[in-house]
Amino acid sequence: MSAYLDELKALLREGGVPAEQAEATVADLASYVAETGSTPEEEFGPVGDFAGRLLAARAPEAGPAGASEWRWTADIFADRQTLARFGDQGWEIDRIDHLGRFVGHRDPERPQRWEYRRELVAPGGGRALAARLAPEGWEPCGTWLCYRYFKRPRAASVGPAAQLDSPPPAPARSVFFSRRFYLLTAVIPLALVVPGIVLTPSHGDTAGFFTGMAVGACTAIATLAALWFWTARRRG
Amino acid sequence: MATDRRASWLKGVLDLLVLATLTEGENYGYEIAKMLAGSGLGQIRGGTLYPVLNRLEEAGLVSAEFRVTERGPGRRYYRLTEQGRQTLAEQGSLWLAFDQSVRTVLASGGLK
Numbered sequence: 001m002s003a004y005l006d007e008l009k010a011l012l013r014e015g016g017v018p019a020e021q022a023e024a025t026v027a028d029l030a031s032y033v034a035e036t037g038s039t040p041e042e043e044f045g046p047v048g049d050f051a052g053r054l055l056a057a058r059a060p061e062a063g064p065a066g067a068s069e070w071r072w073t074a075d076i077f078a079d080r081q082t083l084a085r086f087g088d089q090g091w092e093i094d095r096i097d098h099l100g101r102f103v104g105h106r107d108p109e110r111p112q113r114w115e116y117r118r119e120l121v122a123p124g125g126g127r128a129l130a131a132r133l134a135p136e137g138w139e140p141c142g143t144w145l146c147y148r149y150f151k152r153p154r155a156a157s158v159g160p161a162a163q164l165d166s167p168p169p170a171p172a173r174s175v176f177f178s179r180r181f182y183l184l185t186a187v188i189p190l191a192l193v194v195p196g197i198v199l200t201p202s203h204g205d206t207a208g209f210f211t212g213m214a215v216g217a218c219t220a221i222a223t224l225a226a227l228w229f230w231t232a233r234r235r236g
Numbered sequence: 237m238a239t240d241r242r243a244s245w246l247k248g249v250l251d252l253l254v255l256a257t258l259t260e261g262e263n264y265g266y267e268i269a270k271m272l273a274g275s276g277l278g279q280i281r282g283g284t285l286y287p288v289l290n291r292l293e294e295a296g297l298v299s300a301e302f303r304v305t306e307r308g309p310g311r312r313y314y315r316l317t318e319q320g321r322q323t324l325a326e327q328g329s330l331w332l333a334f335d336q337s338v339r340t341v342l343a344s345g346g347l348k
Contacts, residue, residue: 024302024310024312025312027302027309027310027311028264028309028310028311028312029265030308030309031264031266031308031309031310031311032265032266032282032286033282034308035266036266036269036282042281043282043283044281044282044283044286045281045283049283050283050286053283053287054286054287056287057290057294
């Protein structure tokens with residue numbers, strides 16, 4: 001089976017498709033590709049997009065979601081902190097949907113605490129990482145761009161204390177963006193436009209404006225890279 | 237432009253077309269795509285067809301059964317359910333009525 005179909009199977013499993021069904025789906029798609037004589041990429045498009053469409057078809061927005069299901073989103077500066085907070089409140093992440101939202105649920109009878117970790121992965125390189133973390137009890141629960149998320153029941157480290165007696169109600173909010181995210185969304189357009197205006201000669205040279213924008217884009221990229229590096233250093 | 241327009245038309249009716257290919261009995265993905273292409277609808281990529289099949293299955297309009305084949309890794313066979321047959325009849329009639337209205341307006345504009 002091709003690397004494409006292996007990756008698709010892994011993504012379907014992460015999306016909550018039972019192993020047997022994911023296996024059958026991928027086998028069926030392998031037959032389809034063999035009959036068309038094309039490649040999976042040509043026939044189905046990028047693997048992440050295709051998996052997202054299959055999962056969306058399997059669990060539509062207006063579908064029969066369980067009462068305890070909850071979808072929410074956070075930016076990369078706030079995701080780990082937010083995951084830790086809600087994991088501690090008994091929310092287990094099942095997958096990341098095609099809009100990049102975390103899809104999770106909480107056991108209404110016996111809620112348990114969960115812990116999460118986020119890892120940077122190269123395209124197609126997630127399986128080796130998952131295999132390395134599996135002995136420690138980490139299980140993949142979703143991928144967004146170059147980030148793969150893993151979950152582990154807190155019971156693995158603290159035993160019965162991981163059970164929650166009276167979890168707080170489900171949060172009313174579903175968007176958790178950090179101040180740093182809002183700052184960046186404000187700064188980046190300014191970083192692009194202001195140098196363009198400043199470097200444009202008074203007689204309105206268009207080339208000068210675009211040169212300025214290019215300088216601004218480089219500045220913005222350098223700032224982001226520095227911020228990323230600084231964040232990584234701080235997190236050790 | 238013409239390709240975009242056709243893609244948009246197909247998007248609105250592909251689920252009905254897939255249901256229609258199953259009225260004579262069960263079938264599998266590649267054969268369904270071939271039947272649609274043979275009707276002049278052009279090549280339907282697996283990336284378009286399979287999400288539609290999944291949605292129809294999820295909605296209970298088709299049932300699917302995976303069978304291992306002698307050659308190859310196996311296939312999922314789709315069969316129209318009673319609910320699917322009813323939906324095809326209802327929604328298909330609406331589409332035909334829509335098609336008739338479009339024809340009437342285009343004919344009034346001089347198209348034959």
